[in-house]
Amino acid sequence: MRQKIVAGNWKMNTTLAEGIELVNQIAERIDQVPQDVKLIVNTPFTHLFAVSQAIAAIKCPFCRSKIALGAQNCADKEKGAYTGEVSAKMLASVGSASNGAPVEYVILGHSERRGYYGETNAILLEKIKLALSEGLKVIYCVGEALEERKAGRHFDVVAEEIKDVLFNLTGEQMKNIVVAYEPIWAIGTGETATKEQAQEIHAFIRSTLAEKFGDMAEETSILYGGSCKPSNAKELFSQKDIDGGLIGGASLKAEDFIGIATSY
Numbered sequence: 046m047r048q049k050i051v052a053g054n055w056k057m058n059t060t061l062a063e064g065i066e067l068v069n070q071i072a073e074r075i076d077q078v079p080q081d082v083k084l085i086v087n088t089p090f091t092h093l094f095a096v097s098q099a100i101a102a103i104k105c106p107f108c109r110s111k112i113a114l115g116a117q118n119c120a121d122k123e124k125g126a127y128t129g130e131v132s133a134k135m136l137a138s139v140g141s142a143s144n145g146a147p148v149e150y151v152i153l154g155h156s157e158r159r160g161y162y163g164e165t166n167a168i169l170l171e172k173i174k175l176a177l178s179e180g181l182k183v184i185y186c187v188g189e190a191l192e193e194r195k196a197g198r199h200f201d202v203v204a205e206e207i208k209d210v211l212f213n214l215t216g217e218q219m220k221n222i223v224v225a226y227e228p229i230w231a232i233g234t235g236e237t238a239t240k241e242q243a244q245e246i247h248a249f250i251r252s253t254l255a256e257k258f259g260d261m262a263e264e265t266s267i268l269y270g271g272s273c274k275p276s277n278a279k280e281l282f283s284q285k286d287i288d289g290g291l292i293g294g295a296s297l298k299a300e301d302f303i304g305i306a307t308s309y
């Protein structure tokens with residue numbers, strides 16, 4: 046059975062106080078989330094320590110187990126003189142230092158990182174290897190731009206992002222990868238892929254993964270991201286190869302985030 050996941054990508058939003066309030070509001074509503082759905086909050090680096098503690102403070106152990114903590118990036122170097130960077134090892138150390146929930150996930154390959162910060166497939170592969178070596182799980186994002194879709198190149202673009210990066214991993218490493226398909230034209234635009242468009246490319250991603258990893262591709266959770274909200278989550282999540290969502294804007298309001306998670 047593939048893990049169903051609803052992951053929030055807070056991006057560069059919320060002050061520390063607002064972030065703590067947000068996670069507390071999510072925690073208050075977490076009993077509404079179906080048993081088989083895992084929530085992940087991917088917060089700014091500055092919030093990880095406090096959010097880790099806030100998750101650990103959720104009283105009911107079952108509710109606590111439904112929510113995991115993640116980061117939005119890590120360095121492509123292990124350590125050293127890289128001013129401003131945060132390593133995978135640092136992320137992995139947060140839980141024990143805070144006596145709280147561990148950082149379990151890191152988002153890598155987001156189109157905003159690829160586009161604004163020049164992160165190539167080669168850089169992303171380094172980041173992924175470091176994250177995995179520290180015991181983190183990776184939410185690896187792929188997706189095409191509008192011009193690429195219009196030119197009918199979306200399958201090629203996504204296949205390249207998968208093959209250049211994930212095909213360099215072992216089957217064992219692949220167990221700790223979640224893939225997120227995020228068409229760039231749907232991110233933050235209010236425009237969502239139709240359920241047919243999304244299902245088509247999710248099935249394509251799964252069959253591409255199967256070329257290298259065989260049956261294991263059936264176990265990989267593939268999330269949809271791009272203007273996913275409570276009003277459209279149900280029809281997207283009802284598709285065979287869509288195992289949840291990576292949520293940007295709508296993850297910043299507990300009510301919407303939980304509303305999406307209860308759409309299954």
Ligand code: PGA
Binds near residue numbers: 054234273
């Ligand atoms: P959005 O962002 O839900 O605001 O479109 C999704 C993402 O970029 O992860």
